[in-house]
Amino acid sequence: MARRTSGPKKKLxxxxxxxxxxxxxxxxxxxxGHGCWSSVPKLAGLERCxxxxxxxxxxxLRPDLKRGAFSQEEEDLIIHLHxxxxxxxxxxxxxxxxxxxxxxxxxxxxxxxxxxxxRGIDPATHKPLAEASSGRRGAAAASRTAVFSDAELILSSxxxxxxxxxxxxxxxxxxxxxxxxxADGGASDGSLQSLSGYNQAGDFAAAAYLQDPDALQPCGPxxxxxxxxxxxxxSSTLNSMGGLSPAATTTTTGTDEQCNNNSSxxxxxxxxxxxxxxxxxxxxxxxELGTSGYANGTAAAAVDHYGAALDELKWSDYVFDxxxxxxQYQPQGQCIYGDSKDAVQFADASGLGSSWCLN
DNA sequence: AAACATTCCAACCGCGTCCGG
DNA sequence: TCCGGACGCGGTTGGAATGTT
Numbered sequence: 411m412a413r414r415t416s417g418p419k420k421k422l423x424x425x426x427x428x429x430x431x432x433x434x435x436x437x438x439x440x441x442x443g444h445g446c447w448s449s450v451p452k453l454a455g456l457e458r459c460x461x462x463x464x465x466x467x468x469x470x471l472r473p474d475l476k477r478g479a480f481s482q483e484e485e486d487l488i489i490h491l492h493x494x495x496x497x498x499x500x501x502x503x504x505x506x507x508x509x510x511x512x513x514x515x516x517x518x519x520x521x522x523x524x525x526x527x528x529r530g531i532d533p534a535t536h537k538p539l540a541e542a543s544s545g546r547r548g549a550a551a552a553s554r555t556a557v558f559s560d561a562e563l564i565l566s567s568x569x570x571x572x573x574x575x576x577x578x579x580x581x582x583x584x585x586x587x588x589x590x591x592x593a594d595g596g597a598s599d600g601s602l603q604s605l606s607g608y609n610q611a612g613d614f615a616a617a618a619y620l621q622d623p624d625a626l627q628p629c630g631p632x633x634x635x636x637x638x639x640x641x642x643x644x645s646s647t648l649n650s651m652g653g654l655s656p657a658a659t660t661t662t663t664g665t666d667e668q669c670n671n672n673s674s675x676x677x678x679x680x681x682x683x684x685x686x687x688x689x690x691x692x693x694x695x696x697x698e699l700g701t702s703g704y705a706n707g708t709a710a711a712a713v714d715h716y717g718a719a720l721d722e723l724k725w726s727d728y729v730f731d732x733x734x735x736x737x738q739y740q741p742q743g744q745c746i747y748g749d750s751k752d753a754v755q756f757a758d759a760s761g762l763g764s765s766w767c768l769n
Numbered sequence: 770a771a772a773c774a775t776t777c778c779a780a781c782c783g784c785g786t787c788c789g790g
Numbered sequence: 791t792c793c794g795g796a797c798g799c800g801g802t803t804g805g806a807a808t809g810t811t
Binding site: 461 | 776777778779780781782
Binding site for chain 1: 795797799800801805
């Protein structure tokens with residue numbers, strides 16, 4: 411086991427952080443940014459290791475963190491992303507503004523896992539528990555949960571539209587829960603319907619299909635409209651401090667130091683669609699959009715629509731109550747964020763005007 | 770009210786990756 | 791190319807908070 415600290419230096423504090431320590435760290439970072447984490451404790455007057463300071467900042471002290479319980483939409487998104495990405499908590503958290511990987515991980519382990527198991531779903535594989543224990547009991551469970559096989563997962567309401575090939579990474583398994591599950595099968599309570607976030611209304615309508623987990627990376631080769639949001643678990647942390655517009659980082663991937671320099675001014679958050687290229691959402695290489703939800707036509711129209719709406723959206727709205735709060739649950743409309751380090755993809759999988767993105 | 774059990778989450782740990790010297 | 795420091799990530803743990811008996 412590696413030494414926890416280097417050399418016979420003075421003993422470093424461990425365990426819970428005191429309010430005084432928090433204040434020191436916050437003050438230091440507010441003034442100077444974190445720079446090199448290993449130097450932070452010394453400069454901030456803390457008897458902690460840099461790693462501990464970094465963790466404390468990322469998971470607790472950052473001003474852009476979203477607090478409180480996970481919303482149903484967040485839960486659905488987590489489940490869906492986990493089905494594709496596995497335990498890539500940082501990538502999952504990158505899709506959840508204001509949430510940290512640690513938070514998502516804890517939420518998963520303490521709540522979602524149990525919930526899925528109660529539904530007869532293996533949280534590790536997102537397949538029926540029945541598959542692990544074959545036999546009549548398993549078959550019954552499979553029937554009860556009505557989870558589709560991978561081959562059936564990628565659905566589109568467009569007749570004749572070819573399914574995308576299966577993701578190349580085996581972990582990437584995505585499927586949906588049908589609402590047509592028998593009433594006594596656990597779906598009637600409504601919770602299962604929303605488990606994957608796909609079955610709000612009647613028949614399965616549309617689902618975002620990620621071609622592969624890497625597709626979550628921003629700015630695919632074809633160059634797509636991007637909306638940049640601060641991530642709770644990324645190195646872009648400081649972009650979100652002090653009122654810096656997330657959009658400011660749309661086309662730049664600055665260093666932490668650069669971020670620090672940009673974080674001094676106040677003001678409202680705003681979103682902007684980058685204008686790198688005009689691009690139809692249907693060209694998104696990483697996303698297949700079901701079309702039935704597009705009442706107004708093309709995916710490109712959706713992008714335009716979002717672009718206009720986002721221009722007026724304040725970050726604070728987005729973070730603190732924009733996540734569909736108060737509105738009808740519309741899980742198909744989701745902002746699918748790219749890797750927070752650079753940019754964020756904005757995607758809609760069902761219909762216009764849906765979801766927390768637009769308030 | 771006390772003892773015990775369970776849950777939850779902040780923090781720690783170790784490993785992998787990146788990058789500069 | 792190698793080495794070491796810094797960082798990021800996922801898994802695990804400790805203990806406070808909460809629930810149950």
